[in-house]
Amino acid sequence: MNTKYIKGELQVKALENGTVIDHIPANKLFKVVEILQLEQIPNEVTIGNNLASKRMGVKGIIKIADRFFEEKEINRIALLAPNAKINIIRDYEVTEKKIIELPDHFKGIVKCVNPKCITNNEAMESRYTVLSKTPLVLKCPYCEREIREEELQLL
Numbered sequence: 001m002n003t004k005y006i007k008g009e010l011q012v013k014a015l016e017n018g019t020v021i022d023h024i025p026a027n028k029l030f031k032v033v034e035i036l037q038l039e040q041i042p043n044e045v046t047i048g049n050n051l052a053s054k055r056m057g058v059k060g061i062i063k064i065a066d067r068f069f070e071e072k073e074i075n076r077i078a079l080l081a082p083n084a085k086i087n088i089i090r091d092y093e094v095t096e097k098k099i100i101e102l103p104d105h106f107k108g109i110v111k112c113v114n115p116k117c118i119t120n121n122e123a124m125e126s127r128y129t130v131l132s133k134t135p136l137v138l139k140c141p142y143c144e145r146e147i148r149e150e151e152l153q154l155l
Contacts, residue, residue: 018043018065020087021077021100026050028080029060035076035154036069043067076109076154078102082133104130110138111153117143126155 024032029049038045044065053059068088069077077084078100088096107127112119119126119142128138128147136149 014092015063015065015089016092018063018067018089019069020089021062021064021081022059022085022087023053023056024060024062024081024084025056026058026060029062031080032060032077032084033062035080036073038062038064041067072109074100075103075106079109079136079149079152079154102130102133102136106130109155110147111155112140112143112145113147113151113153114140114143114145117145119143 021032026049029047033039033047041064046061046063048061050058051061069086074086079102082100082102084100086096086098086100087094105128108125110126110128112126114120117140118124119140127141129141131137131139131146136152138147139145140147
């Protein structure tokens with residue numbers, strides 16, 4: 001079993017190797033799980049939500065054993081949880097820490113909501129410029145359509 005009780009607290013087994021995504025806004029945690037398709041991987045995944053946080057009030061956290069994320073996946077997380085933190089674990093030690101930041105430009109992550117956009121009618125990769133990070137506003141350079149967070153359709 002992966003857990004044990006100590007002094008009334010539930011302890012979760014430490015990761016030998018893998019990734020911890022911490023400081024996810026609690027109301028975005030399950031969207032992050034969905035966009036990373038964690039329900040489809042065979043790796044051990046631990047999810048905690050509405051955990052106490054001095055900085056955020058409450059937060060979410062995800063621990064994924066033996067999984068490390070590429071830049072495109074991190075950018076997907078950044079769309080929903082900018083300022084979340086990623087800890088890379090190797091041999092039970094944190095070897096790298098980074099704060100997730102949404103880049104000023106990215107491609108291949110979001111579908112344009114304009115049905116007439118060339119990216120929806122030809123085989124070409126979508127691209128976006130970030131106009132605002134808070135609130136999130138993206139701009140498609142092909143059709144000039146601005147997309148807000150509530151309109152996001154991730155690829």
